[in-house]
Amino acid sequence: MKNKTALIAFGGNALLPKPRHGLQSEQIKHAEKAARLMIHIVRRGYDLIIVHGNGPQVGNLLIQMEESINKVPPFSLDICDAMTEGSMGYMLEKAIINELRKKSLDKEVVTLITQVIVDKEDPAFDSPSKPIGPFYSEYRARMLIREKKWKMMEDAGRGFRKVVPSPKPIDVVPKHVMHDLVRSGKIVIAAGGGGIPVIINGRGLFQGVEAVIDKDYTSGLIARETRADLFIILTNVPQVYLNFGTPREKPILEMPVDEAKQQMAREQFPPGSMGPKIEAAIDYIEGGGKEVLITSASHLKAAMIHRSGTRIFGPNEET
């Protein structure tokens, strides 16, 4: 029997939670913890695609590049993304291989360096808003604005930071390989950090851009295109809430996609946190997806048996 397919998305903070600074030994421990969860999903009969964020990791890398700028030329953000796809992919892949070995499960794990195409006309390019990397002094910020044409923003008295656009993902490369690998039962780690952002330029060629692609949107796109049966989004709360942070806060256990859209329209889910997750869930369901589970790492096992988490489903799914 053909396995079902699950896509799981989680943030880079799953491997590097605040207030830690990113000791390698800690990141490896967190990768091992994540790997145990992944194997739990596999043992429930799913083939698995893993999409991880890279916020804290690429932040650290940008600091490293800035600090050493007098000795080594720094890379742009797309290449830094590629580097974290390598480091985080390797840490996760190794941890998953080891969990498989402990359980005597025979399955191959693959980490794909993944480019994600964004539209060069995406309106996000007109209003960069996503802060990345180190804080700069006003003096250095002015220099970088002039010399490198960076957009920079003052951040609440802590200094100046570079801001980049956050365009929507429209295609994933290599797509067919990714689909084939999933279909053949491999555990696939792909599109780390939301993917390496590239545009197709005026000459029809791939060109890296300095941008951040939200990993929730990229994972929704991949879940839709691989026709994943289950789309799991890990976050730092066990459930989605209505009236979050107010006295009338109420957890949502189940929510048909139409209700999700209504609550979205009522601005129940703030942009930059739950908003993109609900939006990715809606896009996935409306693109033919079956079921979305939004929960925290510690509640995932319970959520897999409908005892926690928020389940979002389409009109054809039973509740």
Next chain:
Amino acid sequence: MKNKTALIAFGGNALLPKPRHGLQSEQIKHAEKAARLMIHIVRRGYDLIIVHGNGPQVGNLLIQMEESINKVPPFSLDICDAMTEGSMGYMLEKAIINELRKKSLDKEVVTLITQVIVDKEDPAFDSPSKPIGPFYSEYRARMLIREKKWKMMEDAGRGFRKVVPSPKPIDVVPKHVMHDLVRSGKIVIAAGGGGIPVIINGRGLFQGVEAVIDKDYTSGLIARETRADLFIILTNVPQVYLNFGTPREKPILEMPVDEAKQQMAREQFPPGSMGPKIEAAIDYIEGGGKEVLITSASHLKAAMIHRSGTRIFGPNEET
């Protein structure tokens, strides 16, 4: 008709030649140059596996980590290798995709994060000898020896450098995926930097180690296991020479594997430069391989039509 398969191996200096310091724009230009060569091989009817080195790139990354050590915890060499597999894989993959697009060729390119297993009992672990990363003062070197148990060596008056072992590759992960991708006609970039070195530890688990795996040996292993029809090793000379650097220097155009072994025994090919390439060639041919081509990037096209380069072949191949 099934395509033939070629594996090509080249050094990290193909993207970052001395005396350059590694400007991104330069590395991208070199990747584009390399991509044009790769497409030349593809258009001659070969499916292609690409194995690149990462010496200068991982060297730069280690310097960046050391320079920023007061702000961000550094990673060990295996994770740094994974990062260069990401950055270099992305630069090469994008450049190759663009060459394919220019020529209207429809082929997918895949970059695999690749772990390479080495034997934890490999004698190389007893005598680390491969210098990596930045130069340290004697004071800091003594500290690192004491605190991190690094092996360090004085390097000709320029300071102290960390030395790591260079064990032999024994297996490649993910192996089956790599083979399937090659067989299905994808252009596969794998085992960058010779691969991320891992051992299987006493508990039967994968464990990253600080080591350098010679990319010539890894590429020979992959060429053998994928039964590649042609194994191309790029180097900085157009041919292999007998009596290299002496008045009796003589280029070798063709050499049966038996002769290669005899000349190897006569120490014609120095370790650390031509030696590992000839050794990898011999291992590949003796493992059932057909043909090895050793040449420089600028002579590759001529070498593909037997007008330059050194061709090494087995007893069953016609000359």
